[in-house]
Amino acid sequence: MTQSVVDFDIEFRNVVKTFGSVRAVNGISFQIPKGSFYSFLGPSGCGKTSSLRLIGGFEQPDGGEIYIAGESVAQIPSYQRHVNMVFQYYALFPHMNVARNVGYGLRQQRPKLLPDEIDKRVKDALALVRLSGYENRRSWELSGGQQQRVALARALINKPTVLLLDEPLAALDRKLRKDMQIELKTLQREVGITFVFVTHDQEEALSMSDRIAVMRDGKIVQEGSPTELYNHPVDRYVAGFIGQSNFIPGEVVEVGERVTVRTPLGVMLSAPGSKDAKPLVEKAKAVVAVRPERIGLWREGEAGGQSGFKGRVSQVTFLGDQTEYHVETEEVGHLLVKLSSGNAGFGGGDSVVAYWNQTAGLALLDD
Amino acid sequence: MTVSTRKTKLTTALLLAPASLWYLLLLVAPLVIVTIFSFGERAPEGGYAAAFTFEQYLKLPTRSTPFINTLWLASLGTFFCIILAYPLAYYLATRASAQMKSILVALIIVPFWTSFLIRTYAWITILSSRGIPAILERLGLVQDLVLLNTPFAITLGIVYNYLPLMTFPLYVSLERLDKRLLEASKDLGANRWGTFWQVTFPLSAPGLITGSMLVFILLMGEYLIPALLGGGKIFFVGNALVDLFLQSRNWPFGSAVSMALNFIMLVIISLYLWLTSRLGGEGREEVSLF
Ligand SMILES: Nc1ncnc2c1ncn2[C@@H]1O[C@H](COP(=O)(O)OP(=O)(O)O)[C@@H](O)[C@H]1O
Ligand SMILES: [Mg+2]
Numbered sequence: 309m310t311q312s313v314v315d316f317d318i319e320f321r322n323v324v325k326t327f328g329s330v331r332a333v334n335g336i337s338f339q340i341p342k343g344s345f346y347s348f349l350g351p352s353g354c355g356k357t358s359s360l361r362l363i364g365g366f367e368q369p370d371g372g373e374i375y376i377a378g379e380s381v382a383q384i385p386s387y388q389r390h391v392n393m394v395f396q397y398y399a400l401f402p403h404m405n406v407a408r409n410v411g412y413g414l415r416q417q418r419p420k421l422l423p424d425e426i427d428k429r430v431k432d433a434l435a436l437v438r439l440s441g442y443e444n445r446r447s448w449e450l451s452g453g454q455q456q457r458v459a460l461a462r463a464l465i466n467k468p469t470v471l472l473l474d475e476p477l478a479a480l481d482r483k484l485r486k487d488m489q490i491e492l493k494t495l496q497r498e499v500g501i502t503f504v505f506v507t508h509d510q511e512e513a514l515s516m517s518d519r520i521a522v523m524r525d526g527k528i529v530q531e532g533s534p535t536e537l538y539n540h541p542v543d544r545y546v547a548g549f550i551g552q553s554n555f556i557p558g559e560v561v562e563v564g565e566r567v568t569v570r571t572p573l574g575v576m577l578s579a580p581g582s583k584d585a586k587p588l589v590e591k592a593k594a595v596v597a598v599r600p601e602r603i604g605l606w607r608e609g610e611a612g613g614q615s616g617f618k619g620r621v622s623q624v625t626f627l628g629d630q631t632e633y634h635v636e637t638e639e640v641g642h643l644l645v646k647l648s649s650g651n652a653g654f655g656g657g658d659s660v661v662a663y664w665n666q667t668a669g670l671a672l673l674d675d
Numbered sequence: 676m677t678v679s680t681r682k683t684k685l686t687t688a689l690l691l692a693p694a695s696l697w698y699l700l701l702l703v704a705p706l707v708i709v710t711i712f713s714f715g716e717r718a719p720e721g722g723y724a725a726a727f728t729f730e731q732y733l734k735l736p737t738r739s740t741p742f743i744n745t746l747w748l749a750s751l752g753t754f755f756c757i758i759l760a761y762p763l764a765y766y767l768a769t770r771a772s773a774q775m776k777s778i779l780v781a782l783i784i785v786p787f788w789t790s791f792l793i794r795t796y797a798w799i800t801i802l803s804s805r806g807i808p809a810i811l812e813r814l815g816l817v818q819d820l821v822l823l824n825t826p827f828a829i830t831l832g833i834v835y836n837y838l839p840l841m842t843f844p845l846y847v848s849l850e851r852l853d854k855r856l857l858e859a860s861k862d863l864g865a866n867r868w869g870t871f872w873q874v875t876f877p878l879s880a881p882g883l884i885t886g887s888m889l890v891f892i893l894l895m896g897e898y899l900i901p902a903l904l905g906g907g908k909i910f911f912v913g914n915a916l917v918d919l920f921l922q923s924r925n926w927p928f929g930s931a932v933s934m935a936l937n938f939i940m941l942v943i944i945s946l947y948l949w950l951t952s953r954l955g956g957e958g959r960e961e962v963s964l965f
Contacts, residue, residue, distance in 0.1 A: 366858050387861045399855040403877045403954075412873075416864035466864060 314378035317342050317470050317502040318363060323372035325358050332358040334526030335372065340470075340504060341519070345496050347505045349513040349549070350523030356506040357396070359523075360472050363504065364393045377469050387416075392463035393472040397479060398455050400447040406458050407443035410434060413466040433461040436495070453484045460495070470502045477512060489516055510550050514538070522546050530584070540582045544672050547597045554603070555595040556640045557674055560588050567671035569594050575639045579669030586673050593674040600646040602668035605633065608659040616663030619643065621654050635662050706937075712930035721924025731931035738932055741915035742939075744901075748826060748911070749894035752833030753841075753887050759834060760841035760886065765875075767842075768849035783839050795832060795903045802828050802904070824906030832900040837893070841886035848882025849875070880954055888947045895940055912936050 318340040325333035332355045340346045348356040361367045362374060365386030374381050381389060392413070400409050411430045414421055434440050437457035447455055456476060463471055476492075477485045493516045496503045507513050513520050514534045521531045522545075530542045534550075541547035544555060556577060558569040566578045567588055577596045581588055588594055608618065619637035626649065633645040633654060643662050654660060713731055718724040763783075767776055786794065800806055808820040822828055852875065860870040898913030907914070912932065919929035 364858075364862060366862075385861070385866075386858070387864050387866050391862075393859070393862045395855055395859055397855075399853065399859040401856060401859070401874060412860070412865075413863035416869060462863065 315342055316340055316375075317377055318346075318504065319375040319378075320359075320362075321373045321375075323359075323362060323369045323374060325355075325362060325367055326370050331526050333362065333369075336523075336526070336528050337372075338521055338528060338531060340502060343500055343502055344518040345493065345503045345505065345516055347507060347513040347517040347520045348523055349507055349510060349520050351508055351549075354523040355526040356508075356523060357474055358526075360393070360474050360504065360506050363470070364391055364472055365389050390466075390469040391472055392466055392468040392470075394456075394459045394463050394474065394476045396474040396476070398447075398459040398476075400455060400458055400462075402447055404447075405443065406434070406439065406445045406447070406450070409447065409458055410461045410465055412462060417466075429465060433465045436464070436498075437461045452480050453488065456480065456488065460492075464499060464501070468501060470504055471496075473503060473505045475506055475508070477507070478509075485512070492516060514550065520550075522549060532584070536584070540584045541597070541670070541672065542582060542585045544595050544597065544674055547670070547672060552600050552644065552646075553597040554600065554643050555597055557593070557595050560590050560592045560594045560671070563588055563590060566666065567594070569596050569671055571640060573639060577640075577669065578666050579671045580667060581671050585670075588671060588673060595672050595674045596669045597672055598643075598664055598669045600632070600644045601630075603643060603645045603662055603664045605635070605645055605647065605654060606661045606663070607654070608661055616661035617643070618659070618661055621656055621658045621660055624654065624656055633660075635660060637662060709930045709933055712927050713934045715927040715930075717925045717927055721926075723926045726927075731928045732934075734928060735931060735935055738915055741910040741912045742935070744909055745895060745897075745911045745913075746939075748829055748833065748901075748909075749891050749897070751826075751830050752837065752894055753890045755830060755834045756837055756841040756890050757883065757887065760838055760845055761883075764842050764845035764849055764882075767846050768852070783842060787839065791836065791899065794836075795899065798828070798832060798835070798904060799823060802831070823904065824908050826905075826909060828904040829901055829909060832904040833894060833897070836900065837890045840889045840893070844886040844889065845879060845882040848879045848885075852878050881951065884947065884950055884954070888943075892940060892943065895936065895943075 316339040319338070321337050322335050323333055323337070324331065324335050334355070336355075336359065348359060350356055358367060362369055363376070365381065365384065369382075376389060376391060401412065404412070407427075407430050410433050411426050414426045414429060430443070431440070434442065437460050439454060439457050439461065442450070442454070442458075447458065450458065456479075459476070473492075477488050480488060489512060492503070492505075505513070505516065514537075517534060519531065519533055520537055521528045522537065523529065524545055530537060530546045532540075537546060537550045541550060547553045548555070556569075556571060558571040558575075558577065560567060561570045561576070562568040563581070565580075567581045569577045569579070571577065579596045606616065617637040617639045619635040621633050622636050623632075623634040625632040625634075629649055630646050631649045633647065635643045635645055637643060645662060712723050714727050714729070716724045716726040716728060716730070763779075767779055771779060802808075802822040804821075804823075806822075808817070808822055811817045811820060856874050856878070857870055860874045861867075865873060896913055897911055898917065901909050901911040901914055905911075905914075910918070916929055916932060916936075919925050919932060
């Protein structure tokens with residue numbers, strides 16, 4: 309009957325966590341919408357695990373407030389929080405078989421559940437992760453991917469409000485990782501539980517998440533949907549972390565509808581400023597970021613009237629559907645260019661002209 | 676290829692020779708002798724007279740008291756070792772700072788630099804009528820308290836001397852326990868108490884079993900503690916053997932008693948092997964004895 313008034317399962321307000329002199333989490337605030345797939349993305353050591361452990365109650369914040377389903381959890385120990393965690397490297401109980409691992413959470417409930425009820429729910433949970441028939445296996449008899457799914461079933465069986473996943477795919481090989489990405493996303497839609505996912509792999513975050521928080525040094529640099537982050541990164545760091553980019557440094561000479569940046573060699577580049585970006589002012593140090601797939605190449609002499617940057621192909625890497633060209637230009641330095649393999653045909657040493665539309669670049673504050 | 680395998684085989688044999696010889700001379704040979712003796716008869720002037728009789732084995736029930744004493748006090752001693760060593764090992768493995776750890780480990784080990792005899796004689800003084808009983812009487816708490824030469828004194832001596840043997844295997848198994856398993860347990864809704872009994876304790880079982888085995892098996896052959904702290908009143912099998920061989924010079928009967936002791940130990944070790952193999956699994960054999 310009661311309708312929940314909060315739309316967020318998790319909220320951080322200015323949360324700080326320090327270990328000695330290290331500020332692992334440095335005053336972060338965010339809200340995680342109900343039922344979403346939310347990722348923390350950042351390099352190793354940026355505070356992702358710490359943030360997750362704060363939600364789980366394995367660490368206590370040194371400042372700020374944490375809310376789960378609208379309620380402050382400062383006084384609530386981990387075993388009473390309605391969140392469950394899939395640990396990095398799974399942490400399966402080695403002295404229990406798969407069924408007892410998965411049923412562990414149910415056996416903790418008071419009043420006690422009937423053994424039949426536990427058995428049935430364990431069966432259902434194992435079916436959910438496609439491990440029916442593995443009840444009596446021991447954890448060390450399972451492959452990495454299977455252990456992963458036992459850990460998932462074990463964490464989901466208590467029907468938590470939020471499921472926390474700490475780099476759950478990092479220990480798997482590439483092919484399996486791809487499959488599990490799809491499986492996780494499907495599972496999340498099926499159970500409708502909020503997933504909070506931690507990864508240092510931008511591809512993983514982009515392909516699964518509804519929203520991503522990009523972290524750096526204990527802070528959230530930018531938060532948004534994968535397309536927002538890809539198309540409108542706020543600064544050089546995010547643009548470099550999400551997908552690849554060419555960065556051409558310079559100084560802002562004019563801010564108008566477009567931003568004009570002058571490189572040290574005096575080349576004028578014009579590009580739109582990212583709409584979410586920190587405002588650029590004249591004389592500020594900036595970079596023009598251009599995605600490799602937004603750059604085109606011509607053979608020198610075939611460029612016609614088009615203006616571009618003359619250069620020489622220094623390296624060609626065939627990637628299957630696409631081919632990567634490293635081009636050394638005089639005016640804007642090294643450029644990485646990605647063309648679809650079909651219409652490519654340049655070789656190492658070829659003289660080329662690189663060009664891009666003025667709207668393809670993005671002027672960002674350099675840090 | 677064959678040459679090199681033959682060579683390695685030869686090297687292996689050479690390397691194993693001293694140990695094999697040692698066991699042959701000091702373990703297998705005496706065992707054979709004792710086995711033969713146990714079927715013999717006592718020579719009139721004492722010692723062994725050749726015969727083939729089961730008489731000695733049939734007389735074993737007359738010596739059941741030392742066996743009962745040994746089994747009962749060894750069990751009690753092992754039990755108290757567990758009670759004292761578990762919290763200590765737990766604290767060492769999970770709570771103590773590195774500095775505290777070294778201090779505590781030193782405190783456990785240093786007393787053992789003193790000779791066993793001297794330490795046990797010290798206990799005689801402490802427990803004798805001029806020791807603790809005298810102090811308690813002064814305070815008016817008790818009267819005519821006797822501590823020395825009682826099962827209590829023996830148990831105390833056992834716990835005092837064998838505690839490290841229990842502590843270290845327990846410490847090792849608690850130390851290597853993956854702390855994330857405890858977090859996983861709490862994450863799944865178990866409180867501290869539930870986590871201890873469902874995760875910590877079962878995972879420390881190999882250490883517990885190994886420690887108990889070490890203490891119990893060594894206690895089965897214990898001689899000095901009952902001799903000194905039991906005052907010759909409470910016989911262990913070891914004391915009975917000394918008595919049989921050296922006092923009454925009844926070698927065949929003494930041999931039968933030691934065969935019985937060997938048999939009991941064999942049963943216990945088999946039980947231990949069975950238990951550890953049942954517990955066995957990945958990464959769980961490291962603290963086992965054999
Ligand atoms: N228990 C701890 N004790 C001391 N420092 C820690 C602890 N946990 C994390 N840190 C430090 O906090 C920072 C963030 O760590 P973490 O949250 O694990 O990062 P990530 O998961 O993004 O790799 C790191 O510098 C790490 O060394
Ligand atoms: Mg981490």
